[in-house]
């Protein structure tokens with residue numbers, strides 16, 4: 001008898017569920033190992049004893065009494081949750097002979113169930129975010145098959161979930177390599193990849209990143225930015241720029257005021273140059289009228305029917321200058337636009353290109369410029385085929401090119417190619433005799449611009465202008481007169497000394513703008529970046545004023561490059 005009992009006990013002990021049985025009198029007859037572990041009680045303390053006494057919270061004696069089973073009841077014992085089934089035991093005649101409870105620890109299951117709920121919540125949250133973002137999102141699994149897209153994706157590409165989900169990642173691509181596949185292959189994120197997507201062949205830039213779960217690559221998520229609108233706007237801007245450039249080429253030699261020998265000699269030289277196809281270089285300080293001369297030469301030349309394209313080499317970022325001048329082919333660099341770009345030289349074909357601040361071009365571009373001057377051909381960025389262009393080059397600079405050549409900053413061969421017909425435009429302080437004529441000329445021009453009727457200037461005011469040094473040359477004189485007109489009341493027709501701004505203070509807004517003043521109560525919580533920018537703008541403004549708007553002098557005084565000065569002026573709206 002001993003052995004079978006022990007065997008049964010052994011079997012019952014190997015069961016993971018806890019077993020607790022009582023006889024008809026409610027005394028414990030069975031208490032297996034799992035039950036002992038879960039209850040934390042030894043068999044010796046429990047077996048043969050009334051269950052209600054030894055096991056608190058048990059309801060087995062109640063089941064015994066009622067004869068009704070209690071199924072799937074959960075109960076907290078300490079910090080574990082127990083699921084119990086309690087069943088009465090009956091003999092063949094239906095008499096209750098005892099009761100048994102089977103129970104197990106379901107704490108882990110409960111925890112997992114809890115997690116499932118929060119996972120579900122997280123999914124809902126993620127969906128809400130993904131669906132509400134304006135950027136198109138697409139997610140693929142580790143095999144590259146479509147897993148998720150958002151409404152913005154459908155709006156942008158014209159493709160629906162049906163077209164994309166569970167399909168290879170190439171389904172949406174009209175042109176370009178799948179970034180998802182790239183990410184899955186390398187495990188690395190990619191940024192700003194240009195491509196065309198969907199049946200509408202939308203131009204987009206794509207960022208994509210790997211999805212890594214527990215160290216395993218589980219997929220890739222891509223964010224797609226629509227750039228077609230930006231392209232459309234930049235094309236429009238480009239067209240407007242071209243139009244402005246064409247409208248700008250309106251000055252002739254008649255518009256150059258001055259009767260001093262120095263100026264007349266320059267005009268004479270320029271007139272002769274206009275008749276030839278030769279390259280001209282205009283030398284002179286900022287504001288002396290170099291651009292005016294370039295227009296006049298173009299208008300007086302046989303090319304006057306062609307385009308006049310002005311390029312300020314210092315105002316274009318160094319990295320873009322080559323592609324702006326010579327153009328580029330489609331896809332030659334990130335951000336390159338569809339169909340490539342013609343470039344200023346190609347635009348000026350049959351006309352004139354005016355390269356202002358030619359001393360600012362870097363050695364790479366110098367080589368290409370030399371090629372145009374020698375061979376009359378250009379090579380677009382990303383292309384190897386040369387294209388013929390028929391362009392007259394007028395260059396201008398205030399830089400000491402000879403010194404730059406000596407220091408190796410400017411190619412000697414290019415210098416000689418440019419220097420075929422130099423025209424030196426004298427600074428205003430060396431031809432003060434031109435001031436009265438210029439004043440009358442500029443007042444007529446300003447009257448038109450401002451809708452005024454100012455007839456002249458008083459001798460006293462003119463004397464002040466004659467005595468001044470004009471570091472900013474004719475541009476500064478124009479600014480001074482412009483401010484004088486603003487200071488005059490309607491009906492006043494003669495510029496008086498009181499109308500003139502303090503000389504040397506005529507550039508930009510003249511006086512500091514209110515927002516440039518230090519905040520009245522001291523520091524008002526702006527970020528350091530904002531304060532630094534405000535301060536920098538003010539310093540630039542004052543330095544420009546001190547130099548009468550002469551940019552070369554201003555850059556030198558501030559110890560920055562001319563290019564950097566142009567960039568800052570552009571940024572702070574001081575151009």
Ligand SMILES: Nc1ncnc2c1ncn2[C@@H]1O[C@H](COP(=O)(O)OP(=O)(O)OP(=O)(O)O)[C@@H](O)[C@H]1O
Pocket residue numbers: 255256257258284285286287288289290291292293356398438441474475478551
């Ligand atoms: N002799 C002149 N007669 C009439 N207006 C002039 C004369 N010289 C210059 N100006 C006027 O002065 C302003 C500055 O001239 P311009 O832009 O041609 O100078 P710039 O030498 O090209 O200057 P920068 O080197 O700074 O570009 C223009 O408005 C121009 O019309």
